[in-house]
Ligand SMILES: Nc1ncnc2c1ncn2[C@@H]1O[C@H](COP(=O)(O)OP(=O)(O)OP(=O)(O)O)[C@@H](O)[C@H]1O
């Protein structure tokens with residue numbers, strides 16, 4: 617079982633939006649996916665309670681992530697996507713991230729977000745936890761993206777090629793448990809999500825501990841069935 621954690625102590629950076637979109641990309645490819653919502657605001661839980669996508673969701677306190685993951689594994693989950701809350705940092709954050717196969721930190725291309733998140737990214741990396749940044753909530757043709765990418769990479773942080781833009785389609789139907797792809801299957805937001813899934817999946821495949829990603833395992837299982 618792999619565990620992807622969306623983290624970043626700053627508010628409104630796109631953790632929940634990307635967590636639910638990525639969960640569905642995996643589920644649509646046959647992987648058994650569980651969302652674990654560690655945010656007491658329960659936005660991912662609210663979404664999951666309304667969705668018809670085959671995603672299970674459990675809410676748990678950040679310091680109960682270990683038992684929650686063990687239960688998910690017992691239930692046969694192949695992938696767990698963990699949503700975290702704003703303000704989770706320091707020792708509490710590191711204890712949660714120790715369970716991650718991969719940590720994804722969305723970073724909007726603004727100076728304040730850079731200041732708030734680059735030090736945190738460096739700490740996660742220094743703790744030897746696999747971590748990537750994804751530039752999120754960029755405007756169309758946003759001149760801040762390239763310098764932000766350079767700054768993060770100069771700090772030794774891997775940045776995904778996929779840039780997530782600010783698009784209404786990401787959130788217009790979220791209150792109904794729906795996603796960008798429900799607005800239009802091939803809208804720009806839906807295509808970005810597919811690109812994000814492809815990139816993250818490649819990273820999981822390349823990780824020594826998980827020889828094959830959960831999508832690859834699900835495909836194999838389908839072929840054998
Ligand atoms: N790519 C996007 N395009 C447009 N709106 C977005 C995008 N990503 C997030 N939003 C909106 O921005 C707000 C914050 O997004 P989201 O809840 O995903 O971030 P978060 O990091 O989980 O925030 P929180 O700190 O509340 O947990 C929400 O209103 C959401 O609808």
Ligand SMILES: [Mg+2]
Pocket residue numbers: 631632633655659699700701
């Ligand atoms: Mg959130």
